Amino acid sequence: MARLILGRLVATIPTIFGVLVAVFLIVHLIPGDPVTAMLGDTATREQITSTRAALGLDDPLVVQFGSYVAQVFQGDLGTSLMSRQPVTEQVMARLPSTLSLAIAGVLVSVLIGVPLGILASARRGGKIDFAALLATTVGEAAPSFWIGLILSSVFALTLGWLPATGGGDPGDQVSILRALVLPAVALGLAGMALVARITRSSMLEVLDEDYVRTARAKGAREFVVVVKHALRNAAIPIVTVVGLNFGALLGGAVVMETVFARPGVGTLLVNAILSRDYPVVQGVTLVVATLFVLVNLLVDLSYSLLDPRVKNQMAGRR
């Protein structure tokens, strides 16, 4: 198992390196002089010169990249051009809020998507199956930020049950949880569609298997047949989709934070883009993309826990 994990970790290194290159290049994609773009046309020559020097833009590209990588590995993501604060500090202070939103979104997507998929597969071709198809089609088509606005309009502004904006009072767990409900449900509803579809199709595949028929023939209750025998064997594609969903919902959380004015890395990123604070843009992008890669790695590794055949295949390949 340790060899397997190590092998997968090593395989992730080139991807992380590629992410570093891509994030580094963000500043170099800026048309014209990046410093003028950052500081605006009213910047003085001195300001431009000092910012160029601070960002190391006078050095050759390879040297700039080397310094950037060295900096990143020391945990230094640069300094914000706006607040003059270290980017690492800003990102780390806001990351828990974004992660909790993404995790809550995944939970909602699983809590709604998996039972919906199971019900649809158990009632294949029936009214429940059709309702599930309708729900997943609309869920996939609706932008999550719009679902967030609709939920906010109904449950916060009209009914007044939950807060419309903010991340809750720091230190007050109830308030933080209340502030999390609407954005998490909006994110989860958007992610639910894929989970429900995959659950349905995976369940349909295993419900026709011999061992399921045998379990039924032995008189097992339908609930036991579906949950114990079928769901367990249908779990791998579901886990894959939940893992992939986490990445998508991490991106969705970035947008959802703007809808609900939550103090996460999403609002930090959008404000940084609007104010052309490129060190912050690079820092947030790098951290979120790295998290995405690591989550995919965990999903990959979880296959072997769920299915020993996959583990053997992976070990055999090496």
Next chain:
Amino acid sequence: MVSRALRNTPLVLGGVIVVFVVLMAVLAPLAAPMDPNYQELEDRLSGLGTPGHVLGTDQYGRDLLSRLIYGARVSLTAGVFAVLLGATAGLVLGLLAGYFGGWVDLVVGRVFDVLLSFPTILLALAIVAALGPSMTNLIIAIAITTTPNFGRVARSAILSVRSREYILASESFGSSDTYAMVRHVVPNVMPAVIVTTSLGIGGAIQAEATLSFLGLGVSPPTATWGNIINDGRAYLDVAPWISTIGGLAIVIAVVGFSLVGDGLRDLLDPRLRR
């Protein structure tokens, strides 16, 4: 083929929606009752069914039906062009990687891996951050996020036909790599690409709406579905229909393209259906 297509319910239903949305976009100057940017401040925030404004008005008294119809132009243009650009880039890169293999495959594969290492919307945001918010840059950003999807489809399709006898025979008769690719490989890849294109347009429409909603796409006062949702955001308590209508337009259009994609998958390549 035509009778099979007509019996395909998702394709017919999706086709009707797509044709309706496309006609709405093309015929916007004829179909829209008013100029989408014309302001009637005395009629601001009028509700649904107001005489002269079937879908009401926004905070500047602009007719929402007209903005919705003109919005279809921008949202569709962004969606279609972004996906066509992404499909072309992905197809070329995927074909080169799959056909030549070796270091070309390695480099292209790595680039795709890196692009797929970013949550889609984050990648689009980062690209718009670098290039600046505008319609063209929005299309480029969305195109880049869709490129690896097409690239992978093209690459895997070419790998499955690369060693088939008719391609080897064509090469043994002295045809060039380019000829073999264009004549024999591309037609085999097209069904998968067409399906991915149709499904991708829906995603691109959503991405355009998201970026415009964040203020990083098409600038106001241009009517786009994302901008309509954003316009209504501050008035959710008094005029919730503004954002609701903008979102419904996106849902209907995306459902249409998804149904067409699903239907085409059945029609063109039943093996892809899972």
